[in-house]
Amino acid sequence: MLWGSVLPLLMLGLAVMVARPLRPPGGPPQPRPGPSEADRQFAEEYLRHFYGFQPERRRRAAESDEDQNSRLCDQLKRMQRFFGLPPSGELTNETVAVMRRPRCGLSDAEPFGDTMRWKTSTLSYRIVGRKLPISAWKVRKLFKAAWEVWSNVALMKLRKRRRREADIVISFHSGDHEDGSPFDGSGGILAHAFLPGSGIGGDVHFDAEEDWSFNSTGYSLFVVAVHEFGHALGLPHSPDPGAVMYPAYNFAPDYELQLSFRDVKDIQHLYGISPNFAKLVLKNPPPRTPDKCDPDLSFDAVTELQQELLFFKDRFMWRKHPQFDETGITLISSLWPDVVPSHLDAAYENVEKYVNVFFKGDQYWVLRQLSLQEGFPRNISALGFPSRIKAVDAALHFREDRCTMFFTGNECWRYNEQQEAMEGAATLIGEQFPGIPTPIDAAVFHQGFVYFFKGNVLYKYNMESKSVASMSPTNELLDCQKESD
Ligand code: ZN
Numbered sequence: 001m002l003w004g005s006v007l008p009l010l011m012l013g014l015a016v017m018v019a020r021p022l023r024p025p026g027g028p029p030q031p032r033p034g035p036s037e038a039d040r041q042f043a044e045e046y047l048r049h050f051y052g053f054q055p056e057r058r059r060r061a062a063e064s065d066e067d068q069n070s071r072l073c074d075q076l077k078r079m080q081r082f083f084g085l086p087p088s089g090e091l092t093n094e095t096v097a098v099m100r101r102p103r104c105g106l107s108d109a110e111p112f113g114d115t116m117r118w119k120t121s122t123l124s125y126r127i128v129g130r131k132l133p134i135s136a137w138k139v140r141k142l143f144k145a146a147w148e149v150w151s152n153v154a155l156m157k158l159r160k161r162r163r164r165e166a167d168i169v170i171s172f173h174s175g176d177h178e179d180g181s182p183f184d185g186s187g188g189i190l191a192h193a194f195l196p197g198s199g200i201g202g203d204v205h206f207d208a209e210e211d212w213s214f215n216s217t218g219y220s221l222f223v224v225a226v227h228e229f230g231h232a233l234g235l236p237h238s239p240d241p242g243a244v245m246y247p248a249y250n251f252a253p254d255y256e257l258q259l260s261f262r263d264v265k266d267i268q269h270l271y272g273i274s275p276n277f278a279k280l281v282l283k284n285p286p287p288r289t290p291d292k293c294d295p296d297l298s299f300d301a302v303t304e305l306q307q308e309l310l311f312f313k314d315r316f317m318w319r320k321h322p323q324f325d326e327t328g329i330t331l332i333s334s335l336w337p338d339v340v341p342s343h344l345d346a347a348y349e350n351v352e353k354y355v356n357v358f359f360k361g362d363q364y365w366v367l368r369q370l371s372l373q374e375g376f377p378r379n380i381s382a383l384g385f386p387s388r389i390k391a392v393d394a395a396l397h398f399r400e401d402r403c404t405m406f407f408t409g410n411e412c413w414r415y416n417e418q419q420e421a422m423e424g425a426a427t428l429i430g431e432q433f434p435g436i437p438t439p440i441d442a443a444v445f446h447q448g449f450v451y452f453f454k455g456n457v458l459y460k461y462n463m464e465s466k467s468v469a470s471m472s473p474t475n476e477l478l479d480c481q482k483e484s485d
């Protein structure tokens with residue numbers, strides 16, 4: 001066994017919780033077993049395919065088990081960093097779950113460079129083969145629109161050809177299709193493309209076994225086409241989770257594709273700026289992925305998750321693990337696919353009930369071990385809020401007191417977690433927490449203090465003296481200064 005003994009981080013967290021004496025209704029969840037042997041083999045194959053890990057090299061170089069393990073561990077850390085996971089180098093259940101998400105078949109470790117572009121800016125493409133998942137005219141229309149996503153911002157044109165040779169040939173295939181990268185049936189790898197060049201260069205292949213419907217179960221052919229066409233034009237995978245060129249497919253059915261600021265910069269770097277771009281930017285500027293070093297950074301919500309702190313912003317989150325200085329950015333949907341919404345209002349963890357609770361508008365979601373509980377989302381009136389309260393700004397859980405404080409405007413509400421009821425009417429935040437301005441964005445316990453977030457200011461609050469201990473920029477906890485970019 002190559003991996004040695006691994007203790008999944010999630011299990012570590014659970015071990016702490018299981019030790020608590022009080023048994024909640026339903027009992028504690030059973031700790032999940034660690035990755036299976038099949039998971040380990042899958043992970044090794046994944047790293048070989050996407051991160052250049054080559055186990056066969058060892059026979060040639062007479063590599064020791066130890067050396068090979070450390071090489072494997074380094075590649076795993078690289079993968080974990082790429083996906084914003086804690087870079088432990090251990091194969092956790094969560095790492096396996098991220099590896100098993102649908103994705104593009106190209107490597108994440110391939111440096112492309114400036115030379116990977118077509119020499120001409122007018123390119124031709126052809127759609128060939130019979131395995132089209134939808135009618136031919138719909139496919140043509142969809143691919144035309146997907147090319148336009150790129151040609152609207154960069155200086156190049158795409159022309160469709162029916163018969164003659166084309167620069168880019170697009171087709172659907174099942175399983176092995178004789179290019180050295182067989183497809184894997186439903187799920188897993190959705191498509192792949194080849195870098196600009198002659199022959200197979202620039203060609204795009206879609207896995208014909210996927211459900212390319214656009215309802216809640218299938219994948220969006222349009223979204224995947226825009227991503228693959230990016231490769232066909234010369235773009236590598238981006239580690240920016242907001243970019244279309246991010247390798248994982250993490251899109252909700254209602255997702256409306258838009259190139260990110262990073263995608264636009266990257267394609268314009270290769271082909272120059274389209275004359276239409278100025279108009280387009282005014283109408284619909286490409287979204288920037290939030291930057292943890294932005295001095296104006298504010299958060300939607302902050303919560304504990306076992307040993308970690310999670311900072312939410314739009315459809316992204318940063319994860320701060322006590323063992324690692326690095327805090328990676330990832331999509332909320334990467335940890336909770338299709339469950340936890342973006343643009344949250346508030347979140348908290350109740351370790352005694354083994355649940356995480358998320359708020360957006362008048363709805364709330366309760367998750368246990370990363371899974372949504374039955375009957376959720378529910379209206380927040382179920383917690384005892386009067387009908388005039390339409391949303392909460394922040395939530396703060398008190399482990400010792402077994403209660404949760406909700407913040408709405410200048411009011412706070414105390415919720416008794418044992419009785420599952422509000423304790424009386426609202427009180428004023430200004431009286432409960434003197435020195436804290438309202439309304440607040442987020443609140444969380446951390447190292448004996450309450451951290452209140454408002455705009456770009458973080459208030460470290462001492463509960464005993466009922467006073468603000470210090471004020472700092474909101475990103476103080478996100479190791480901004482330690483990274484070079
Ligand atoms: Zn890709």
Ligand code: CA
Nearest residue numbers: 185187189207
């Ligand atoms: Ca597949």
